[in-house]
Amino acid sequence: MDLVVVTGAFKGLGFAICKHLLKNGYSVVGIGRTLTSEYQELQEQYQDYLFHEVFDFNNIEDIKALSKKITSKYGVIYGLVNNAALGHDGVLATMHESQIEELIRVNVQAPIVLTKYISRSMLIRQRGRIINISSVIATTGYNGLSVYGATKSALSGFTRSLARELGRANITVNTVAPGFMDTSMTSSLKGEKLDSIRRRSPLNRMATVDDVANSVGFLLTPAADNITGSTITIDAGSTA
Template identity: 55%
Template sequence: MKIVVITGATRGLGLEVTRQALKSEYKVIAIGRAKSEALEQLQDQYPEHLIFEAYDFNDLSGIHKLATSISKNHGRPWGLVNNAAIGYDGVLATLHEKDISQLIRVNIEAPILLTKYLLRPMLINQQGRIINISSIIASTGFNGLSVYAATKSALTGFTKSLSREVGKVGITVNTISPGYMETDMTNELQREKKQSILRRSPLGRLASTEDVASSIMYLLSEKSSSITGTNITIDAGSTA
């Protein structure tokens, strides 16, 4: 059974990827700050195949230990989905330095370090899948999200270069860039703002977490062996 590590797995997109991975008979190491009720229910359904690891990626010092523990206790991973991220809404001129530092730490440094340490067992196996979750904001920009956009752009560049480093040993590295998705967060948007987003989509809707997770599942599969260094946008066509 292939092992997949998913960060930010307790809600939203990460939870849906976890759900689909379990249905596809992967063993999932789900990482999050605290176990959610929804993840608890999944664990009841798949007690042998879902392992939860509590970790806050604001702390970089324990990532090596976390990765080592995963490989030692559960086996060498086949896949890694770097989904965990934070976002602060605020223009750069008034954004606190501590918030800027935290964005960089959680959204850039943490996934790079986790990838570094989980890549080592993948190199031993000479196979693997790494998927970094970026955002359309990295390419389109958005008022008040300049630092967040910078962190997501960094993941895209990281993906392209890393794909060249590890491609010769059968490891693929790709980025998924979702647009706005149907989540609890977007459901709370003001009606006018949500309608504005919907008007930009040729399909007249937002992408769902199921849509995005399905693409991640394809990239995790052996069928995607010829896709690497690529960024896939899933936004119901809003950036077309």
């Protein structure tokens, strides 16, 4: 049974990804800051297949030890889903520098360092999948999300070069770019803004976390053997 590590796993999109992977026969190590009751309930349901590590990705210097712990405790890692991210919004001119730093640290530096260490297990076995969760904001832009958008663009760039680097070791690296979804990260979007996002979609709706989880699941299957360096956009057509 293949083991997949999912960051930001205890709620929202990460949680939906864990559920999807468990239903499809994977073992999952979920990493997150605060364990939620819904994640614990899922663990009771999948006692031998779903595990967790509590970790705050602000602690870059502890990522190496975390990776070692995961490998020695749970075994060989097949997949890594870099989903954990912060979504601070605000106009750049008034955004505090500590928040700018934190966004870059958690959304860019942390997944890069985690990938560095987790990919070692894949390199030795010449088999693995890395999926970076970006956002449509990386390419479209959005008022008040300039730093967040910069971090998501960075992750897409990381995907493309790493795909070239690791291809020869039979490791694929891809990006999944969701549009606006109904999660705690977008909970500040209300009423008219939400309606305008919906109206922009040719399907007149928003993508769901389950739609995105399905795509992540697909990229882990043998059907995606020859897909690397790509971006799959899941936004109900909003950016078409």
